[in-house]
Amino acid sequence: PITGKCRQVSRTVYGNRDDAEIALLKLRLEYASEPVSKPDITLEALVDLYLDSPKKNGEERSPYARHKERRRFERHVRPAFAGRQADSVSPQELTLFYDQLLKVPLSPATIKLVNALIGAAYERGLRRGLVSSNPTKLAERPSVTARKPTAPRIDTVLAHLDLLYEEDPELALLVLLASGLALRRSELLALRWEHVDLIDGSINICEGITNTPTVGQQTTGTKTGRLGWTIFPIGEHLMDELTKQHERLEKAAANLGVEIKPGSYVFSPAPLHQKAWYPDSVTKRVKRHMRAHPELPSFTLKDL
Numbered sequence: 001p002i003t004g005k006c007r008q009v010s011r012t013v014y015g016n017r018d019d020a021e022i023a024l025l026k027l028r029l030e031y032a033s034e035p036v037s038k039p040d041i042t043l044e045a046l047v048d049l050y051l052d053s054p055k056k057n058g059e060e061r062s063p064y065a066r067h068k069e070r071r072r073f074e075r076h077v078r079p080a081f082a083g084r085q086a087d088s089v090s091p092q093e094l095t096l097f098y099d100q101l102l103k104v105p106l107s108p109a110t111i112k113l114v115n116a117l118i119g120a121a122y123e124r125g126l127r128r129g130l131v132s133s134n135p136t137k138l139a140e141r142p143s144v145t146a147r148k149p150t151a152p153r154i155d156t157v158l159a160h161l162d163l164l165y166e167e168d169p170e171l172a173l174l175v176l177l178a179s180g181l182a183l184r185r186s187e188l189l190a191l192r193w194e195h196v197d198l199i200d201g202s203i204n205i206c207e208g209i210t211n212t213p214t215v216g217q218q219t220t221g222t223k224t225g226r227l228g229w230t231i232f233p234i235g236e237h238l239m240d241e242l243t244k245q246h247e248r249l250e251k252a253a254a255n256l257g258v259e260i261k262p263g264s265y266v267f268s269p270a271p272l273h274q275k276a277w278y279p280d281s282v283t284k285r286v287k288r289h290m291r292a293h294p295e296l297p298s299f300t301l302k303d304l
Contacts, residue, residue, distance in 0.1 A: 041130050043118075046086045047073050049130075050121035062220055064210035069117055076101060076114050086122070086131050094118070094139035108142040115141050152299035159296050164289065169248075171285055173241050174267055178304040181232050185283070185301050186210060187222050189276045191266040193246065201239050203232045209276050217276060242266070249273055 009027060013020045041049075051066045080097055081089060094115075101111050119136035126134055157179050164172035174188055183191075186208035195204040206229035208220040221228045234242070245266060252271050253260050264273040269281075283301065290298035 041086050041125065043081050043084050043086045043089060043121075044073075044078060046125050046130065047077075047117065047121045050117075050124045053124065062210065063215045063218065064212045064220070067212045067215075072110075072114060073117060076106065076110075077118065086125065087133075089135050091135040091138035091140075094135055095141075098139065098141045102142055108144045111141055112144050115139065150303060152297065152303055156297045156299065157304070160289070160293070160299075163293060168285075168289065170245065170267060171282075171289065173245050174282065175286075175301075175304065176238065176241055178301050180235070180238055182304070184208065184222070184224070185279055186220070187224060188301075189265070189267060189279060189282065190219060193249075193260075193264050193266060193273075194262065196242060196246075196266065198239065198243055198246065201234050201236075203234055205230055205232065209279065211278050211280070217278070 011023050011027060013023045047070075051061065051069055054060055080100075098111050098115070101114070102108070115136055119134060122131055122134040122136060125131040157175070161172055161175060164175060177183055177188055177191075178185075181203070183205065187205050190207040190209040191203070191205075192207075195206065197203070205222060205224045208222045209217060210220050211217050224230050249260060249264065249272070256271065258272065261272060261274060265276045266273070267277050267282075268275055269277055286301060290296075
């Protein structure tokens with residue numbers, strides 16, 4: 001601490017690899033409890049530092065990802081550990097805290113995400129000398145049971161599509177794409193006409209849309225394909241419906257006496273499709289349709 005010079009402890013081992021591993025373990029046990037001067041950083045500040053730092057590959061975290069994780073921390077963790085120094089939080093406290101979250105009730109999957117956020121913040125602080133240990137390593141959290149994905153029956157989807165073609169053709173196309181290609185909501189809303197080949201019959205999935213408070217809409221990457229993009233061939237029925245949607249856009253542009261601008265979206269609330277739908281708006285739109293037809297089994301875009 002005085003000179004700033006790094007100290008490297010070493011041992012010379014005469015033996016095999018197992019002997020060297022044993023010597024290394026003894027060194028770690030011997031020096032693990034060495035007192036080191038550390039700043040009195042709070043748990044909240046530790047999480048903020050983690051969320052504001054780049055990812056391991058050097059890329060900046062998206063505003064949407066930071067907002068989602070901060071909201072999770074402020075909603076579930078901050079009320080219990082406000083102002084607490086990070087090094088004063090014990091594994092036993094976290095275990096009891098997770099037990100309380102179960103009684104809220106909070107799902108085991110959400111508690112797992114909370115623990116992952118806290119653990120990642122501690123791990124970053126540990127590597128940079130801000131904390132002395134990571135209590136999430138020893139804390140007990142509820143196990144998550146993987147549930148079998150549920151999907152609506154084909155006849156249910158077709159029945160809703162028959163209604164949507166009459167009531168809301170644009171939403172019908174969105175449901176058709178979701179059910180036919182299993183696209184995520186963000187990928188559906190980010191789909192632009194330049195990504196659609198109406199001649200060869202293919203769709204290029206390469207973007208997503210997120211909406212972050214105080215930031216607005218942003219284009220993001222996707223998890224589709226091995227490299228974050230892929231090209232799907234589309235059948236004749238999808239081609240016909242996409243062509244009808246493009247013709248509706250052409251008609252709207254002709255009525256306004258303008259041309260369709262580059263970068264226009266397939267799904268949009270704007271007349272010339274220059275703006276994408278907000279993700280929650282589409283979800284609510286689907287829910288309104290389901291509530292209007294209680295005689296049919298309902299489903300969500302995620303189910304599709």
